[in-house]
Amino acid sequence: MPVAAGLALALLMLPVSGAFAEPKPTLAQAKKKLEKLNEQADQVVEKYNQASEKWKRARKKYRTLNENLNRQNEQVAGLREELVTMAVSTYQVGVVNGWEGMIYQSDPGALLSGLAAADQMSTSRAQSLSAFDEATKALRTSRDQAKKALSEADETRDDLAREKAKADKMVKAQTKILRGLNAFRTGNPESPGIQYNGSASGNARAALQFAFAQVGKPYRYGGTGPGGWDCSGLVQGAWRSGGVSLPRTTWEQWSWGASRKVSLSELQPGDLIFSEGLGHVSMYAGNGQIVHAPQTGDVVKVVPLSAYGRRIVGAVRP
Known part of the structure; x- marks a missing residue:
């Protein structure tokens, strides 16, 4: 095989990316690509903002429920302490001041007074037990709600992270083209702006x-x-x-x-x-x-x- 033909064949067999550099886009092509990126970025940023607002709402909901849960925890703890005190008191007093003690009272007035006190203590105990039971049920409900809200917040946080990654990628692509066009404007966060002199009122x-x-x-x-x-x-x-x-x-x-x-x-x-x-x-x-x-x-x-x-x-x- 002639040398020239061999070289030509070798060149043809080289990978395209290795043999030739990709042509640099023209100014018009770069601007067209940037315009397309900007349109896409509008949607990407909007989805990011939606995810951000959803995350804020979910986090606020969880915090509110968690605060309610903590308050109910304190209420249940107080009722529990009250019941423990009542149980200890009943155990220490025993039957001396109970029914057996009252039955053998010689003074009818004292007997009636004792019966009234026992009835009052029984009603108070029943009310305390009922309050404790209701508070415990409410606590369980609040705990389930807070747990669900936390799960929702975690999901929206993950959604936000994904949308942020897409937005960051888009910004990187836009920035690269703009810098290539020498058209990237950083702006001034402390800019005083300009005065409005229009007709609005x-x-x-x-x-x-x-x-x-x-x-x-x-x-x-x-x-x-x-x-x-x-x-x-x-x-x-x-x-x-x-x-x-x-x-x-x-x-x-x-x-x-x-x-x-x-x-x-x-x-x-x-x-x-x-x-x-x-x-x-x-x-x-x-x-x-x-x-x-x-x-x-x-x-x-x-x-x-x-x-x-x-x-x-x-x-x-x-």
């Missing part, structure tokens, strides 16, 4: 003033301030400043606003704008602008609604 104005004061702070998934925010955390914090309590996640906020939906053609400053899939929410600032916490590698900022970059599903007016 009342609660909406207070909410927008708060949101504008966060401009320049980093996007941080799961962030509820003050040094970093995700999209739903920002609008929740802003409207809390305006005196309105919103749920934590975008899905919950959209559901909360079921009877408060408004047309996009009738937007007013302060309205919440939701993306298709409910993975992202922003706040309308007026004059065709929005304020929002976009995604990993970016900061809270004010941009034209036309530059939103996501398909819009609707709007809600808090």
